[in-house]
Amino acid sequence: MTKTIADIAKIAGVAKSTVSRYLNGGSVSDATKKKIELVINETGYIPNTFAQSLKAKKTNIIGTIVPRLDSYAASNTLIGIDEHLRDQGFQMLIANTNQDLEREIESIYSFERQKIAGIILLATVITEAHLEALASVQIPVILVGQQDEHTYSLIHDDFSAGYDLATYILNKGHRKIAYLGVTEADISVGVKRKTGFTTAIENYPECEVHYYESGFKIKDAMGVALKILSECKPTILFCATDNIALGALKAAYIKGLKVPEDISIVGFGGYEITEVIHPALTTAKFYYKEAGQLAAQNIVRLVNGEKVEKLTISKYEIIERESVDKLN
Amino acid sequence: MTKTIADIAKIAGVAKSTVSRYLNGGSVSDATKKKIELVINETGYIPNTFAQSLKAKKTNIIGTIVPRLDSYAASNTLIGIDEHLRDQGFQMLIANTNQDLEREIESIYSFERQKIAGIILLATVITEAHLEALASVQIPVILVGQQDEHTYSLIHDDFSAGYDLATYILNKGHRKIAYLGVTEADISVGVKRKTGFTTAIENYPECEVHYYESGFKIKDAMGVALKILSECKPTILFCATDNIALGALKAAYIKGLKVPEDISIVGFGGYEITEVIHPALTTAKFYYKEAGQLAAQNIVRLVNGEKVEKLTISKYEIIERESVDKLN
DNA sequence: CTCCCTTTAGGAACCGGTTCCAAATTTACT
DNA sequence: AGTAAATTTGGAACCGGTTCCTAAAGGGAG
Known part of the structure; x- marks a missing residue:
């Protein structure tokens, strides 16, 4: 049987309010403090959270x-x-x-x-x-x-990350790019990352970019990437998430393409796994x-x-x- | 200002207890039911969980x-x-x-x-x-x-999983094995999986097994695996978890070893990622x-x-x- | 039209705390 | 020692529900 504050008060020979004050740091004399402390330790009394919250209203x-x-x-x-x-x-x-x-x-x-x-x-x-x-x-x-x-x-900062990562691969010489994005209902991932990417691309008018849409799951992305690799031959797969990049990596492997020699891949996220796979994935890491x-x-x-x-x-x-x- | 059951009762012109009964399916006439329903819908009344739990004591x-x-x-x-x-x-x-x-x-x-x-x-x-x-x-x-x-x-079923996976690799002809386990404080992963493994091994006395201990993190495992690969030359790295296997995979790659041609690797867990990496990992999948x-x-x-x-x-x-x- | 039984409704107590207020006690100072 | 001020304490009300008990209303049968 769990004890209530009234039980404690009765055993200690004081009023409920005094015990409550003891617990919440009100003014209690040293003598009664001792008495109450003793009883609480002996009984292992724990205040009822509901009663507290009920009164506190939060x-x-x-x-x-x-x-x-x-x-x-x-x-x-x-x-x-x-x-x-x-x-x-x-x-x-x-x-x-x-x-x-x-x-x-x-x-x-x-x-x-x-x-x-x-x-x-x-x-x-x-x-x-x-x-x-x-x-x-x-x-x-x-x-x-x-x-x-x-x-x-x-x-x-999805926009900037998209911009920076795009700039990075552009500096690496990539001009024929497949962008593997997600639904635009997701403003951050679907719109902002892509806008960052396209804004950077605009500085290089000679670029040839193809846009694709994938789901968030690794397997969805793998399917889409497989299709891309059959259709055209980009030098890089620019993936809107690391999971999509993982799917792309698998697709490249299935197609017998070596990464990064035959095709490059980047993602967004910085998931732990991207560091230990081979090849380790270049990515925009979020904290x-x-x-x-x-x-x-x-x-x-x-x-x-x-x-x-x-x-x-x-x-x-x-x-x-x-x-x-x-x-x- | 959120309303209480007393407010609802007053507005509806009934007693608190009647509203409570209405909410909890007690006997209330159709006429008062209508009245209360109306007020509750209008006010958007929501009962206070604490007051309920306080009374219910759970x-x-x-x-x-x-x-x-x-x-x-x-x-x-x-x-x-x-x-x-x-x-x-x-x-x-x-x-x-x-x-x-x-x-x-x-x-x-x-x-x-x-x-x-x-x-x-x-x-x-x-x-x-x-x-x-x-x-x-x-x-x-x-x-x-x-x-x-x-x-x-x-x-x-860690023991059986250990036994079965060991039997599997034994059937594949592996006899020189490095076992990458974890602390025995973890009975399931550290002891039972290993016991399942050793029990299967006992059927093949010609086996040469070396036991190692790693942490649970991919990087820890990578470090241990790197050491193993420098020290001896097993045909397989038998890892107590998929994460350890992932670390082993990375170590093999660093050492320039091809999996599975130069060295085989297995793990336990069935993590999603093990399916999409290259090479896909053979593992004991838990549900x-x-x-x-x-x-x-x-x-x-x-x-x-x-x-x-x-x-x-x-x-x-x-x-x-x-x-x-x-x-x- | 009664009488009795069943529904329905209201009032009060209770769950276990906190807090306000007033009374009692202690302390401080003249 | 006496009084004012400060500290400590107890009692009661309250938080917002649920439930028990009783009274009132409704319904059916004779």
């Missing part, structure tokens, strides 16, 4: 909505969030939506019902329903990965863990009523490895 | 303690757990311990304090402190990945997602007071791919 829980658990980006962002929240005395509650947009919306409302202090939404696309939910909810929200003017957002920490930092500030920039941009870095050939 | 939340988020095994197990819990109307609360055993213990107590209905512990090692915590806690617990006689456990579902199923049964087997064993499969050479 929790110290930050809800994180994540489209999928099995992705490098998501995992590492979560790790960063968790790390910082723990430091700040908050708890992280994860809602996995399994890429179901409707569940994303549901989760927002469910968090509200549970009096969650704040929400971090690892977003892929922002629909009308999202905006409606975010507007109606009375708790602070931060978007990670996508930007929206109506909310606080933390994004990776997911740090981004998660930043997001957590911002949400804590918002919860505490402090001011936060509407838009935070997380850094990236071009990691030069083995998958890009220098053309003469 | 939650419908299952706590899952996970050593790390960025692992294929952990992610997929979580996905399986989440899927089944959602079906059953439970919520999953994840506690990430970042491989800190102390935090694992803390999390158990923290879950108890929060009146979590049940705990799923994705375990790596079970210490005295674990047993003590598990014994003291009044809520059902299921261990996943490790076995302990004092609790309910769900494990992968993490299904294991998670099983674990969730069992914890729900325990929470409902139903009977559950002390030990559940999840299946595995040997996936034959390209990384093992057949020796004549």
Whole structure:
């Protein structure tokens, strides 16, 4: 039988309020402090979280909505969030939506019902329903990965990364390029990375670029890459994510093409695996863990009523490895 | 301003208890049902979870303690757990311990304090402190990945997987083997897989086996594998996890060895990436997602007071791919 | 039209904390 | 020692639901 604060009070011979004050650092004399401490240690009393939250009308829980658990980006962002929240005395509650947009919306409302202090939404696309939910909810929200003017957002610098990586391969002499992108519903990955790429390309009018669209899964990308390699002969496959690049790598292998001698490949993300495969992948690395920490930092500030920039941009870095050939 | 049940009652012109009964399916006349429904729809009233849990003295939340988020095994197990819990109307609360055993213990107590209905512990090692915590806690617990006689456990069939995979490579003619294992503190991965392996090896007394120990990280494994390849010349690197195999693959590449022509490699896990790299890795695949579902199923049964087997064993499969050479 | 039984509705107590307020005690100072 | 001020303590109300108990209303049978 777990004890309540009333039990403790009775055993210690004091009032409930005194025990509560003892626990929350109010004014209690040393003598009674001793008495209460003794009883609490003996009984192993633990306050009931619900009763506390009921009175406080809020929790110290930050809800994180994540489209999928099995992705490098998501995992590492979560790790960063968790790390910082723990430091700040908050708890992280994860809602996995399994890429179901409707569940994303549901989760927002469910968090509200549970009096969650704040929400971090690892977003892929922002629909009308999202905006409606975010507007109606009375708790602070931060978007990670996508930007929206109506909310606080933390994004990776997709445009610049796209621009820089394109410039890098252009400097390596590549002019015949296949761009393997994703749906434009995903503003960050589908639009911004591509815009960064095309903006860099514009400086080299002699370029021949073919655009393709793939899903996010390695196997989808492999299928598309296989088709590309049959149709035309680019010197490089410019892939919008590392997973797509992994699929492209596999496709090249299947076609008997050597990377980077026969064809070069680049990706975006900086997943751990890209470093240890052969050939190691040249990629634009994003700092997911740090981004998660930043997001957590911002949400804590918002919860505490402090001011936060509407838009935070997380850094990236071009990691030069083995998958890009220098053309003469 | 969010409304309370008392507000709804007042607006609808009924008593709190009537509204509560309406919400929880008690006897309410059609006329008052209509009235209350109307008010609730208009106000967008949502019951306060804390007040509910306070009275009910329990939650419908299952706590899952996970050593790390960025692992294929952990992610997929979580996905399986989440899927089944959602079906059953439970919520999953994840506690990430970042491989800190102390935090694992803390999390158990923290879950108890929060009146979590049940705990799923994705375990790596079970210490005295674990047993003590598990014994003291009044809520059902299921261990996943490790076995302990004092609790309910769900494990992968590591012994048989080790035995079968060893038998497989033995049949392929390999006799000079380097075994790349992990710490024996991890009973499942460090001991059982290895025991399965050695048991199979005993049938072939002419074998020459060298045992090595690595960490779980790809880079650690790469370092150890590099050392092995300098020291001796096995025909196969038998790795206790896919990540270790990935490190071994990289080491082989660095050494200029072709896989599988110059050296064969196998692992355990069945991570998605092992299928798309070149060469694709032969491995003992575990069904993490299904294991998670099983674990969730069992914890729900325990929470409902139903009977559950002390030990559940999840299946595995040997996936034959390209990384093992057949020796004549 | 009663009488009795079944529904429906309201009131109060309760879950386990926190907080406000007033009373009691201690401390400090003249 | 006496009084004002500061500190400590207890009691009661409150947070927002659920549930028990009782009273009132509705319905059916005689």
